[in-house]
Amino acid sequence: MPAIPLAYNVRSLRVxxxxxxxxxxxxxxxVAVFVMVMALARGLKSTYIQTGxxxxxxxxxxxxxxxxxxxxxxxEMMRRKxxxxxxxxxxxxxxFSPEIIVLIYLNxxxxxxxxxxxxxxxxxxxLALRPNVTISEGRMFEPGxxxxxxSRRLSDRFANCRVGDRFQAxxxxxxxxxxxxxxxxxxxxxxxxxxxxxxAAFSRNFYGSMLVRPESEAAADAIVRRIESDRTLSAxxxxxxxxxxxxxxxxxxxQFMGGFLATIMxxxxxxxxxxxxxxxxxxxxxxIGTLRVLGFRRRAIYGSFLLESLILAAVGGLVGCLxxxxxxxxxxxxxxxxxxxxxAFEFRITPELLGKGMLFALAMGALGGLLPARMxxxxxxxxxxxx
Amino acid sequence: MLxxxxxxxxxxxxxxxxxxxxxxxxxxxVSLDIARGDFVALMGxxxxxxxxxxxxxxxxxxxxxxxxxxxxxEVAALSETELAGWRNSHIGFVFQTFNLIPVLTAFENVxxxxxxxxxxxxxxxxxxxxxxxxxxLADRMDHLPRQLSGGQEQxxxxxxxxxxxxxxIVADEPTGNLDAKSASDVLGLLEALNRDAGKTIIxxxxxxxxxxxxxxxxxxxxxxxxKDEEVRR
Numbered sequence: 001m002p003a004i005p006l007a008y009n010v011r012s013l014r015v016x017x018x019x020x021x022x023x024x025x026x027x028x029x030x031v032a033v034f035v036m037v038m039a040l041a042r043g044l045k046s047t048y049i050q051t052g053x054x055x056x057x058x059x060x061x062x063x064x065x066x067x068x069x070x071x072x073x074x075x076e077m078m079r080r081k082x083x084x085x086x087x088x089x090x091x092x093x094x095x096f097s098p099e100i101i102v103l104i105y106l107n108x109x110x111x112x113x114x115x116x117x118x119x120x121x122x123x124x125x126x127l128a129l130r131p132n133v134t135i136s137e138g139r140m141f142e143p144g145x146x147x148x149x150x151s152r153r154l155s156d157r158f159a160n161c162r163v164g165d166r167f168q169a170x171x172x173x174x175x176x177x178x179x180x181x182x183x184x185x186x187x188x189x190x191x192x193x194x195x196x197x198x199x200a201a202f203s204r205n206f207y208g209s210m211l212v213r214p215e216s217e218a219a220a221d222a223i224v225r226r227i228e229s230d231r232t233l234s235a236x237x238x239x240x241x242x243x244x245x246x247x248x249x250x251x252x253x254x255q256f257m258g259g260f261l262a263t264i265m266x267x268x269x270x271x272x273x274x275x276x277x278x279x280x281x282x283x284x285x286x287x288i289g290t291l292r293v294l295g296f297r298r299r300a301i302y303g304s305f306l307l308e309s310l311i312l313a314a315v316g317g318l319v320g321c322l323x324x325x326x327x328x329x330x331x332x333x334x335x336x337x338x339x340x341x342x343x344a345f346e347f348r349i350t351p352e353l354l355g356k357g358m359l360f361a362l363a364m365g366a367l368g369g370l371l372p373a374r375m376x377x378x379x380x381x382x383x384x385x386x387x
Numbered sequence: 388m389l390x391x392x393x394x395x396x397x398x399x400x401x402x403x404x405x406x407x408x409x410x411x412x413x414x415x416x417v418s419l420d421i422a423r424g425d426f427v428a429l430m431g432x433x434x435x436x437x438x439x440x441x442x443x444x445x446x447x448x449x450x451x452x453x454x455x456x457x458x459x460x461e462v463a464a465l466s467e468t469e470l471a472g473w474r475n476s477h478i479g480f481v482f483q484t485f486n487l488i489p490v491l492t493a494f495e496n497v498x499x500x501x502x503x504x505x506x507x508x509x510x511x512x513x514x515x516x517x518x519x520x521x522x523x524l525a526d527r528m529d530h531l532p533r534q535l536s537g538g539q540e541q542x543x544x545x546x547x548x549x550x551x552x553x554x555x556i557v558a559d560e561p562t563g564n565l566d567a568k569s570a571s572d573v574l575g576l577l578e579a580l581n582r583d584a585g586k587t588i589i590x591x592x593x594x595x596x597x598x599x600x601x602x603x604x605x606x607x608x609x610x611x612x613x614k615d616e617e618v619r620r
Contacts, residue, residue: 005502011490290486293447294500294547295475297468381447385482 004291004300009308016280023269023276024316027361030265031320035357036327037258039347044334045248047345051185052240056129057220059210059227062234065246067101071206074098076233083226085219086212089128095213097123098195102202104169107159115333115342117154118190119169121198121207129211133187138163138178143194146201149178151188153331153344161191170201186244189333189344211240254334266364269316273368277309281376288376289384298377305373306366313365317358324357325349393420394554394587395444400453402439402610413439415610416453426581426588428598428618431607437591438559440607444589445478445557446470458554475503479548481558485540487532487547493519494528497547504551518546521584522576538569545576549586556580558590562597574600 013020059080064070077098086094100121107114120126127133127140141147150161155176160167165176174193182188195207214220224237281288288301328349333342402414414436421427429437442448443455446462455462457477465473474480479500487496497518501511519525522542532540541561548556558577562570578600580586590601598604599618606614 003502005491005495005499007495008488008491015490286484286486287488290482290488291499292471293445293474293478293480293486295471295503297471382442385447385486 004296004304006307006311009304009311012280012284013308013312016276016283019276019279020312023272023312024319026269026272027313027316027364028319028323030262030269030364031317031357031361032323033265034258034262034360035321035324035349035353036347037254037261038353038356039324039327039349040332040334041255041258042350042353043345043348044254044343046348047184047186047188047343048244048247050183051187051244051247052242053129053131053213054239054241055213055220056240057212057214057223057237058240058243059212059235059237060208060243062236064236067099067208068103070208072098072208072210072233072235073206077207077210080210080212080227080233083212083223085214085216085223085226087215087219089125093125095125095129097126097129097211098207098209099123099126099211100195100198100204100206100208102170102198102204104191106154106161106167108157109159110157115158117158117342119148119198120187120190120192121195122192122211123195126192126195126211129213130182130187132183132185133180135178136181138176141177141193143197146172146174146193146197147177148174148191148193149180150176150191151344152179152181153188153333154191154342155179156331157333157342157344170198171203172197172201184346186247186343189342262360266360270364270367273309273312273365274372275368276312277305277369277372278375280308281305281372284376285379285384285387288379289381289387292379292381292384302373302377305376306369309369309373310362310365313361313368314358316364317361320361321354321357325354392423394423394425394458395419395421395589396454396456397440397444398454400440400443400455401451402436402443402448403451412610414443414450417607417610417612419605419612419615421587421589423587424581424585425603426578426601427590428601428604429589429591429607430593430595430598430604431613432593434609435607436610437607439610441557441559441589441591444555445480446474447480472503475500476551477554479551479553479556481541481544481548481556481561483560483563485532485537485544485564487540487543489532491531492528493524493530493532493535493543493546496532496543497528497550500547500551514550515546518550521549521580522546536569537565538572541565541569541573542576545573545580549580549584554587556586556588558588560591560593562592562594570597 060070061072081094081096086096088094102119103116104119105114106117141149155161161176163176163179166173214223227235227237327347330347333344398418400414400417404411404413431437443450449463494515497515498511501514519528522545524542562573574597577588581588592598601618603617
């Protein structure tokens, strides 16, 4: 089907630049909100997805869905430390870490209201079980000295979390001796200390979980069978990565809210596009008649006006994406309803997300353009010429 | 003597408009022939049916009854889609208000009907340039309509009407919006196209001076053909 030249649409939009800009900005705003909220949800999800080692097994009390609600007594824990199938380091120490999670309240550096932060107590092999974690400043804590290490992101956001700082938590005063980086994983929202010291400071006579690394896949299956069939322990075993994948549901409400907000706003933007296109059709009725006299078919007129609406939306989408782009990689934090603590993460604006933003914009353009384009195509030639 | 070939054959052509409960007879059983290469002026007072007749011949209105054949084709029998294609290849329309697309240059305006022909860009350019040469505006091709005078705009519109080498050029009051000098230029151009290029032209006008440029005048009144006369030069 021969098409009306694109230049006709582009220049017509330029001529009506005031309404064009207003509509473009309306669509841009919706796309920016959509991309930003989705980037937030994605960043949060990716934080959890990047957490954990695929070889590690996490042991929780049966019935517990999170480390914070799991309880394993010290004696039960220690009996499993030398279980067959657990990998060992050069010194023969098993890759086994009894762990406990507690929440503490810390003041923020740049806000009056503080936030809950996770303190993870871990065994001597806790760091070795997490090869993606590196200490970038200071050193590892030493058990027995009330020392801790803090993630870089928490250190940047919360008060008294720099190397050499001290803060009160539980019955103890803790000294920060190191800052660690955890590859943008969920560990970036934690403070680490010795498990037994954490238990003592917070009056816990139990651990929350144990983290072990099996020698092999076959050994992993054997460990799972052994622990899950052990009636004295009543525990369940899951891959560490699977546990954190399950935590991605934290992003669910944000994603839903973002989608809902963007949908409501998009209705307004689509009406704005429709209004602009109705005005365009109204102002160019005689041109439509002329094009029909020259031989352009109804379909060509329809296609041309729909295309114009899509161009409008595409420009809006592009502007929206550009507005949202500086947010990529910006670190922030939100409250996690699964751990009841602050989770630090980065906004993640991916090409796929930008593509979705553009598709969203085009959908608004198509919705806004359909009826005006149809009206333009349906106009009788003579009536259009006489307008 | 060779028989004159009628390019337009109209028989018992009737057009009735319904305006609420009232029926308005715009054309009442009009019959006429227009020969290939003729230059016909359709004259008459407002509401005489001259524009309606032109619109039916050009395929942008449909008759209530009767027949209108252009180059052997019964125009009213064509579907909307067929009519669009037919208009593109058979009709060059010149409007009173020029009807150029304001956002396109003069060149692009004239090129528009050629976009439907399947010609290559180079072929289209050659046709457009030839049309501009004919109307004497070769130096104004890149101007936007607003950068042209009324007379120049109408010349561009004429170039657009003849660029596809149509069977008929139909002009609806082509000098109605022009000053006397520009009107005279446009009429001279139409006359030259008829005389030198052999174009068949049907022109609606209420101006006897404009009609004097035609070879033949048809007078309509109240939808009926009253007079059909040769123009004496």
